[in-house]
Amino acid sequence: MGPCSGGGPSASGVGELGGDAADGETRGDPQGRDPVTVNGYTICSGYWALRVTWIPGATARGTAPHSLVTRFSEPRYRSAVATTAPTPPSPAPPATDRRTAKREATRARLYEETVREFGARGFAATEISVITDRVGLSRGAFYVHFTGKDEVLRELLSAEEQLIADAALASVGAEAAIRDLFLSVVDTVFAAEERIGRQLVRDLCAAQFRHEFVQLLSVEDHPLGLMLVAEIARRAPDADPVDLTMVFLTGLFGLLATDEASITDRRRRTDLLVDLVTGSLDHWRK
Numbered sequence: 241m242g243p244c245s246g247g248g249p250s251a252s253g254v255g256e257l258g259g260d261a262a263d264g265e266t267r268g269d270p271q272g273r274d275p276v277t278v279n280g281y282t283i284c285s286g287y288w289a290l291r292v293t294w295i296p297g298a299t300a301r302g303t304a305p306h307s308l309v310t311r312f313s314e315p316r317y318r319s320a321v322a323t324t325a326p327t328p329p330s331p332a333p334p335a336t337d338r339r340t341a342k343r344e345a346t347r348a349r350l351y352e353e354t355v356r357e358f359g360a361r362g363f364a365a366t367e368i369s370v371i372t373d374r375v376g377l378s379r380g381a382f383y384v385h386f387t388g389k390d391e392v393l394r395e396l397l398s399a400e401e402q403l404i405a406d407a408a409l410a411s412v413g414a415e416a417a418i419r420d421l422f423l424s425v426v427d428t429v430f431a432a433e434e435r436i437g438r439q440l441v442r443d444l445c446a447a448q449f450r451h452e453f454v455q456l457l458s459v460e461d462h463p464l465g466l467m468l469v470a471e472i473a474r475r476a477p478d479a480d481p482v483d484l485t486m487v488f489l490t491g492l493f494g495l496l497a498t499d500e501a502s503i504t505d506r507r508r509r510t511d512l513l514v515d516l517v518t519g520s521l522d523h524w525r526k
Contacts, residue, residue, distance in 0.1 A: 347385040349375050354392045359436060363393060363443040390447075394456050397444050400436070401464035404428045409467060418475055419518040422488055425464070426510045429496065430503065446497035465489060479521060488517050 353374055357366045366389060372379050386392055408424040416424075433441045447453045459466065465485055472481035491513045499506050 343385075346375075346377070346381075350377075350382055350385055351392055351395065354386075354389065355396055355440070358389075358393070358396075358443060359440045362439050363389065363447070390453050390456055393444065393447055393453070394461060396440075397447065397457075398461045398463065400432060400444060401462060404432060405464040405467040407431070408464075409471065415475075417518075418472055418479075418484075418521070419514060421468070421471055421475070422514045422518060423511070425468070426492065426507075426514065429492070430507065433503075442497055445493040448493050449497065476521065484517065488513070491517070 350371065353371045354366065357371055368382050368389070369379050372382050404425065408421065408428045411427070412420050412424045429441065448457075468485040468488070469481040472479060472484055492510060495506065495509055495513065499509065501509075
């Protein structure tokens with residue numbers, strides 16, 4: 241049989257190389273020896289540039305010939321296969337896209353497991369090796385995606401601040417007083433304790449008083465602060481929005497990070513903070 245002759249399904253319906261051809265694998269022999277078959281397709285061995293691609297959903301073995309599609313590096317290799325396989329509805333994604341998707345999926349799993357461990361054990365007691373063992377990776381794999389636990393905490397802080405900012409702003413009217421806006425923030429933060437746990441909220445608040453953690457942050461990592469500055473500037477144009485926001489959030493985060501009291505007592509203290517900050521607005525005039 242010549243290098244490009246023959247074709248059609250084999251008796252078993254599965255070619256000599258079986259049904260486990262992977263995307264990007266080269267089929268055929270560069271020396272031009274006997275042709276090989278893959279799921280009934282005769283492939284000319286000499287055309288080493290032939291690649292085999294699976295259509296999503298094809299089974300590993302015993303796949304019908306029509307579920308195999310051939311690709312070539314150059315047009316002149318198109319005669320290397322004696323088949324009438326239909327054209328796929330869309331090309332397979334590039335290998336780089338698949339690698340990127342896999343990398344992003346791994347990073348997401350590590351992030352989720354780390355956040356879960358923060359909530360269960362606290363930031364300080366969380367061990368990277370426990371997380372990577374649970375995910376099925378080496379400890380070093382964690383550092384491929386994150387510089388350390390602080391980076392995970394930073395991303396979580398930004399995401400939670402955005403949720404709190406959106407919820408607090410949505411619960412008050414556009415013309416509400418600054419005091420009402422601050423109280424709405426307090427309400428939303430306590431709601432976050434119920435949603436993700438008090439331990440996690442405490443760690444997020446406490447981290448903002450650690451120098452090494454603060455060094456990782458940029459302005460964009462504080463959507464709650466940005467929202468308050470913008471809303472104070474709109475609602476009280478003659479007040480200093482930056483100072484007012486900093487004093488309020490510093491007091492709020494400090495109370496939430498250190499106060500071990502019941503939610504009733506903590507709520508009373510946060511309300512007092514709001515009254516102290518907003519009750520003397522004249523002090524914050526520009």
